[in-house]
Amino acid sequence: MGRGSSVLTRENGPQPADFADVRATNLAVVLRHLRTHAPCSRADIAATTGLNKATVSSLVTDLIDRRLVREVGMTENRIGRPAVMLVLDGSPYAAVGLEINTDYLTAVALDLAGERLLSWRRAFTGTPGQPGQAIASLAALARRTVSKLERERRRVLGLTVAVPGLVDADGIVELAAGLGWQRVDVRKSLLAALGEPGYPLLVENDANLAVLAEQRLGDQSGTGDLVYVTGGASIGAGIISDFRLVRGARGFAGEFGHLPLDPAGPVCGCGRRGCLETYAGLGAVIRRALPDVGIETALSPSEFGPHVDEIQRLAKAGDPQVLEALSETGRHLGHGLAILANLVNPACVALGGYFTALAPWLIPSATEELASRSAAADSGGTRIVASALDSSAAAAGGATRVLDAIDSGSLPTPHR
Amino acid sequence: MGRGSSVLTRENGPQPADFADVRATNLAVVLRHLRTHAPCSRADIAATTGLNKATVSSLVTDLIDRRLVREVGMTENRIGRPAVMLVLDGSPYAAVGLEINTDYLTAVALDLAGERLLSWRRAFTGTPGQPGQAIASLAALARRTVSKLERERRRVLGLTVAVPGLVDADGIVELAAGLGWQRVDVRKSLLAALGEPGYPLLVENDANLAVLAEQRLGDQSGTGDLVYVTGGASIGAGIISDFRLVRGARGFAGEFGHLPLDPAGPVCGCGRRGCLETYAGLGAVIRRALPDVGIETALSPSEFGPHVDEIQRLAKAGDPQVLEALSETGRHLGHGLAILANLVNPACVALGGYFTALAPWLIPSATEELASRSAAADSGGTRIVASALDSSAAAAGGATRVLDAIDSGSLPTPHR
DNA sequence: ATCTTTAGTTGGGACGGTAAACGAACTAAG
DNA sequence: CTTAGTTCGTTTACCGTCCCAACTAAAGAT
Secondary structure, three states, X not given: OOOOOOOXXXXXXXXXXXXXXXXXXXXXXXXXXXXXXXXXXXXXXXHHHOOOHHHXXXXXXXXXXXXXXXXXXXXXXXXOOOOEEEEEOOOOEEEEEEEEOOOEEEEEEEOOOOOEEEEEEEEOOOOOOOHHHHHHHHHHHHHHHHHHHHHOOOEEEEEEXXXXXXXXXXXXXXXXXXXXXXXXEHHHHHHHHOOOOOOOEEEEEHHHHHHHHHHHOOOOOOOOOEEEEEEOOOEEEEEEEOOEEOOOOOOOXXXXXXXXXXXXXXXXXXXXXXXXXXXXXXXXXXXXXXXXXXXXXXXXXXHHHHHHHHHHHHHHHOOHHHHHHHHHHHHHHHHHHHHHHHHHOOOEEEEOOHHHHHHHHHHHHHHHHHHXXXXXXXXXXXXXXXXXXXXXXHHHHHHHHHHHHHHOOOOOOOOO | OOOOOOOOOXXXXXXXXXXXXXXHHHHHHHHHHHHHHOOEOHHHHHHHHOOOXXXXXXXXXXXXXXXOXXXXXXXXXXXXXXOEEEEEOXXXXXXXXXXXXXXXXXXXXXXXXXXXXXXXXXXOOOOOOOHHHHHHHHHHHHHHHHHHHHHOOOEEEEEEEEEOOEEOOOOEEEEEHHHOEEEEEHHHHHHHHOOOOOOOEEEEEHHHHHHHHHHHOOOOOOOOOEEEEEEOOOEEEEXXXXXXXXXXXXXOOOOOOOOEOOOOOOEOOOOOEOEHHHHHOHHHHHHHHOOOOOOOOOOOHHHHHHHHHHHHHHHHHOOHHHHXXXXXXXXXXXXXXXXXXXXXXXXXXXXXXXXXXXXXXXXXXXXXXXXXXOOOHHHHHOEEEEOOOOOOHHHHHHHHHHHHHHHOOOOOOOOO
16 A cells, blocks of 8 residues: 555566576575564574565575574573574674764764674865875775785675765765865775775765764664755765665755855855855854854864863853854744645654754754744654764765665675 | 666565566566567567566466457567567446536546547645545546446546645545545445445545656656656645655645745745745746736635636747746746755756746746756756646556556456 | 474475467468 | 578467465464
């Protein structure tokens, strides 16, 4: 009745199915069930998924052979034969996500169970127009990460790079204003710098990856219609609709920061007037909340952190000027979110970046503004919440994306 | 590398697959191939889809048994054994779409091959706050349509109703401003009025159905990222992203008409200021292009058609005031579309409703505005085009939706 | 000790896709 | 007319996967 009728069908071109597909699908079903419900027994899996007990046994054997699943002890003190409990096997694999941003590089690695293996962050300042240096730094970080994981005898399942900008389907960065990049083939350069590694390497917009992380690792796991808003000098949105990332024809969806709110508004860096960023970007908040901070020169990205901390401190202390500044910022943000919500009607908007730290003071006015501008009653069900993830969200999303591929049936080979 | 890895996998909950799914998938593959490539032979299908010849034979036999496919003659004058050509069998089935709008009711029926069996339109004026009457009229139209089709010995595969408003996943119309409806359970009422018919009955937003029609029947067939904009007194958008309709958590996505363009703009019917509708809605165009037409009273919906015709005539004649009015309207429309395009990055925006007739004069300025407001170069690849469909687009989309369900593998029973 | 309950395995059956061989039906050419 | 060559579609044997039912296994309950 509801969404898709056949499990196996896709809407686009002819894609015939055979038994291998059935097997892959069911392996993935078991894997996903185990990811969310571990530890549990074969019998549990059969009962919950509807698969036959015999089939589950066969699937689990296969997954154990591939070292994706491990048996771990038995249930006790219960009527009947004790059950062998199963969990995802964390140890033999790792998924890597990297993020490059204006002032830092991040690396995150997750094991198959989603446990964080490492979380590195280093300061970084790229020279606009010189993406080569930045990619070299990124490659160095990738090498260090991968070799650390390989020293732990883990196999790297894939690596995804988050870039704050427009990334097309082939991993070419069309435009990244904050980095000063234009038409940079990050995927190709990085593949070359890493010596054509065996694992898949992908490049994706940072907000798109962050929303994946929010869906998988954050509070909103299980929500099928979700938006994540990055908050920094620039603002971007990652949109998930019906469990799928909205990328658009070229992969440029989610350009949220330059949403025009007011044709008579202040001039934005992009040359137009009244963009959301000029009202709710980090610069605007700092100007509003901390007017003593110099406004004449553009703030350096590395200065942002302390200012946000200061704003948070003052807000906690109840400073009226700061509270009003945040309330006003929230209203503008809510204005922008209302536009987004009317167009894609998410169940939830998660505020990331600097918004997360200031969320308690932004959300009330943003929610109010959203409600007043929503076509549907009750804001169409859209709630605004603070992201549960920290600034490594995009990198974590990159690793998550690798795990998603595994969960969708493209399993690693049975292990040599 | 690109989109999904496994054919059978969906991202959400555990959905095990078995043989029936394989069969359904492959039946659907053949059906879809035939829809786009008919007439063609079994051998063609096998070669193009990658399915085995024997499998195709078996699948085709099955489809012929279900009377979905028909053999039609042979190839001649060719080396080798002549091929038996196959086409979708139009005759035994029909899919029905209805539309209710402020001033008309529409019924469209398509056969399996997508050929139009009937296209009815009748004037209609509902009393706001009295949805019961309107539903009775709709039910009468549905009955007439269905009985005509059954007299032709066709089986109705399904019926979908398009409503210009917010429709949730259960077919409840949350709000339809133009009709004066609020929380009307159209699906339930109509099911009751039709005596619980055997075919599936669904209710959906008009723009959502129109975009399906545009993708399937219009010029944009095959495009996976597409937007359709309805243009009448109110404006709505139907969004398809990666071949799937973007509905949102409650089904309220695509609320486009009340996009705020300017907080200092004119007051809109919704109570806010500067909504897109006040700039690009039909009323605004008429006021701009035909200032002699009374503006003091709200225009009745039934008056719209002649005015649009008049504007079109004057535009063709080169009337400078009308050309300027359309150019300005196009600019505002482009402004709104830029917001939409930055968020979902469609390959194409199709202009429907009254926009279609006036498209030649709207598109140039709209395209220019879109380009100047796009974050990506080249407008992110988004083109603005006139819809190839007429005012029955939403109803046709309703019928298309029924066919989509068939094409996705939920085939009718083998025929008694 | 026996019964009950639950877990997981085994063997048989059905189903559907694959591959290769085959007959059918045509054209081309001697 | 005969023979070769081509292509279509079916037939046959095979294999992999799932399902079902019966079975074994291992515990607590009586």
